[in-house]
Amino acid sequence: MLMTGSQIVLEVLAEEKVDTVFGYPGGTILNVYDALYDNQLGIRHFITAHEQGAAHAADGYARATGKTGVVFATSGPGSTNLVTGIATAYMDSIPMVAITANVPNAQIGSDSFQEVYITGITMPITKHNFVVRRVEELADTIRQAFSIANSGRPGPVLVDIPKDVTAAACEFLPAPAPAAPERPAEIDPAVIAEVAALINAAERPVIHFGGGVIGSGASPLVYELAHRASIPACHTIMGTGVLSYNDPLNMGMVGMHGNISAGLAINGADLLLVIGARFSDRVATKPSDFARRARIVQIDIDRSEINKNIHIDYSIVGDVGRVLEAVLPLIERKEHPAWQAQIDAWRADDVVPPASALDGKLHPYDIIHAVAELAGEDAIIVTDVGQHQMWTAQYCGRTQPRSFLTSGGLGTMGFGYGAAVGAQVAFPKRRVIHITGDGCFHMNLNELCTSVSYHLPVITVVLNNGVLGMVRQWQTLFYDHRYSSTSLHRKTDFAKVAEAFGAKGFHADTAEEFREKFSKALGSGAPCVIECRIDEDEMVMPMIPGGSTVKEAYRSAPVVSEL
Structure with a gap:
């Protein structure tokens, strides 16, 4: 069927089961919005007050649902207004596809009105980005963008389309029937067995998990692992909600403003199992002192995170859900009464605010x-x-x-x-x-x-x-x-x-x-x-000063005489 580039954009979004787009119209993307005016594909569009708000809305939609967020913007300031939102999604591994329009091919490089090299600007903060120069390449490029945004470690992808490409027409061929999914790389069973043996032998184990668990949909598996082997667990801010806050094994957030007990547990552990977390400076506040008594096992889908900030003893690169599914059958049911008693003692001394202060103020x-x-x-x-x-x-x-x-x-x-x-x-x-x-x-x-x-x-x-x-x-x-x-x-x-x-x-x-x-x-x-x-x-409070350890944390705001 003969379609314009703008119609192709919407057709491919529908193929990808996109039903919601956030954005803001402008001159170079008007052809896309014109196609959206009478589309019968069930795609809802929400116009925000500012393109940055649209990027954050697409991000929030993706975080809440696990789907890919989609945002539209026009050229020049429209596309540059997306930059902070794209960078936000990139840092937190959130799947997003940003579709921007640009000046026509013939005007690129002439400093024409609202022309900007958005793919160059966003190259460091996207998993990948594209400029589509020919309408015949448009459909497959957008399909590839969605594939990249969702494969491996998720993240944002940008597709920039010159205005003449959105107006040009070509024969549109629907996506072919999906091929059999590519077989994931095999996880070495010897490594799985070795890691399981470490967990089974540990006397003072701790699980430390992050946003990668949520991205993988592996929260139930983390729960099962923790409860099968009675392993206390703590999380980064991005891992909030993987374990319920009232789960007896959940020590809560760790790091600069996390629970003191969680930091002490990591420092006292003989095995630290790190799942979908990346040792940011807000968690490993002093890398040389972080978990120095423990063997550290890191499970992460991104190979570049291994040994990046903290030296790792054992690593498994792969989707954390698949890895945990392989490890769990080998995990023995076990209790750690002495270790749990120590953690309970630390937790009793955590900073816990009163249910309500008696000073009449709102806290x-x-x-x-x-x-x-x-x-x-x-x-x-x-x-x-x-x-x-x-x-x-x-x-x-x-x-x-x-x-x-x-x-x-x-x-x-x-x-x-x-x-x-x-x-x-x-x-x-x-x-x-x-x-x-x-x-x-x-x-x-x-x-x-x-x-x-x-x-x-x-x-x-x-x-x-x-x-x-x-x-x-x-x-x-x-x-x-x-x-x-x-x-x-x-x-x-x-x-x-x-x-x-x-x-x-x-x-x-x-x-x-x-x-x-x-x-x-x-x-x-x-x-x-x-x-x-x-x-x-x-x-x-509490607060661990940058470059310090949990032992140097402020537990309460110091009075002036202490400063």
Whole structure:
């Protein structure tokens, strides 16, 4: 059948079972949008307030569903506005296909209006990217983009299409019947047996898992391994929800703002089994001292992660689900009573905030505990980046994977609202709670109009301390209270801003008032913003200073005389 390039784009998206696209139209991509106007393929398009919001929405959609997120943008500033969103997805291994349009082939290289070399710009932050010069190559290129985005370690792929290619026509041939899936590389059974023997022989084992477990869909296998051999487990921020927060073997998050007990367990372990995690500097805060008593086994789909940051004793490169399926039959049922008793003693000394303080102030843990309780286990919690992100990771009480969405690797302020839109579009019947700070919300509150326009009942909780909280915390602890450019002196009334956008706005100044306003927001069925004033000197504790070990962690905010 003869089709234009624009029609081919939509046909291939339908082949790939894409039903949702986020984006923003413009001159060079108008042919695609014109084809979208009368498409009969069931593809929904959501226009955001800004292309960066569209990229984060595609990312949030992918994180929440496990599907590939898709974003459209026009040339020049449209495509460059995607860059931060693409980099965010790249750092966290999120499958995404970005389709950008460019100036016609004849104008490329002439500095024409809104021309930019987007494939060169995004080369370091994509798994791969393409420029399609001929319409005959378009269908197979987009198919290849989806294949790359989802194969191996997932990630973003960009396809740039000159405008004349979207207008040109050629014979479109539907994708051939899928061939038999390529047989995965065999996992050496001798290595599997050796790793299983190490697990069976260990007296002080610890499992450390990350986002790769969620990407693989291997959460039930991690649960089975931990419980079969009674192995305590801890996780990166990206692994939140793999094990329920109340699982007795779950020691919680580890690292700079993780539980002290988890860090001590890793340091005291004789075997550390690392599954789908990459030893970032926020976890291995001092690499030379990390798990130095343990034999370390790393399971990861990306060979480049092996021995990158930490020396590994044993490694298995492959999909963590397939590896665990091979290992589990060889694992003996075992208890480690002495080791568990030691861990329980460490956990008894962890930093645990009170259920509610008696000082009359509204504290972050009051807010997060209330969100977790009132929104329920099925809620999807999305954060921006900073202190509120760490407080949420510590207290959000997630019991299932893909229910806590955050920018872990790039640490993108402004990620949260777009990602919340993507999650709410994916799951219209689930509650999506966006937790943010006043600094971050100023970066993405323009996307309130997206929720209002599409009747998406995203609830935003703003922890407003009037400062850039995490930066100020570092300035307090390590820069002698020299608060350079972190006190914002802004007069924004976020509740009034919400009302101006057509959403509902609330203020809360006490824990009781927050619970009341949050309950109202849950029952409203509308986009809501709840502004919560918290103290500018609230700190995220515990905290391991960069380059230090868990033994040097702050357990509470030091008083001035200690600085």
